[in-house]
Amino acid sequence: MQPTNNPTPPNNKLKIILVEWQKYPLKRSKKLGENTIQCGLGPLLENIAKYESGIELDVTLIITDVNNSTYYFIKIIFKLLANILKLNKQSFLSEIHGFLKYKNLKYKYPFIKNIYYKDNIGFDIGAYNYGYNILKKSGYDGDIVFMNSGLAGPCEDNWLSKYSNQFSKRKDVGLCGISMNPMNTKIEGSPFSPHVQSFFLYTQMKIMLDVFPENLPGSFIKNDRTSIITEGEIGISQAVLNAGYSITCTAEPLFFYKHGVHWDIPYEELRYKKEYSKYANTI
Secondary structure, eight states: OOOOOOOOOTTOOEEEEEEEETTSOSSEEEEETTEEEEEOHHHHHHHHHHSOOSSOEEEEEEEESSSOHHHHHHHHHHHHHHHHHHTOHHHHHHHHHHHHHHHTHHHHOTTEEEEEEOOOTTHHHHHHHHHHHHHHHHTOOSEEEEEESOOBOOOSTTTTHHHHHHHTTSTTEEEEESOEEEEOTTSTTOOEEEEEOTTEEEEEHHHHHHHOSSOOTTTTOOSOHHHIIIIIIHHHHHHHHHTTOEEEETTSTTOEEOTTSOOOSOOSOGGGSGGGGGGSSBO
């Protein structure tokens, strides 16, 4: 397969597939080596609303670890009955709040166009795949971002434009992110396996359709985080590279990796280093 030309059309509306595990609080802290970030779905959405993205966007929010909205509603009803019998109103109110905290987001943030619920098969990769297939069925053919709620920011205007600009610097770019890792640290010996880290992936639908005509690798793995990282996160970048594209990131904006190119940026997990704190899962 040959890379396609991928300049971003001006004013093209971009689709974001945003994933949240339903057991997370809306606001949380995340430890990344020497760095700690304040993240979560709540502040992420607040900041997206606060700062100009530089590109028109809409968000599809996918909540994982539930089967679907109907199942989730039925679960609440059953718990209501159980709690009425036990007179445990506090527990019931907690369940109702858990449902409404997502339902109300669509009214609070108009850029959220759809909210879907699914199981936790494939973790984030499975949810990305779920959103990808929704966009395929809709015939969408523009730019797309896959991201999860473990992100800090955005904290400036035109935050999304910088990824679009980085992606468009070369015609052969297939995948852009915040940071890249050259190693598979989940396998003994940490073999060389360059990949864009999957908490934020910027690409285009035509590239996705070229490389992944059906599903993303790792989407259907159950309860095995190591395999999902190896086959999913790393597998996505490896498939993009094998198709002849390059990968890049905003943490190292002058570097583009393609098969056969020397990896001439640091091998360390940069987002774990204090001096790279601004790249620690920060959009």
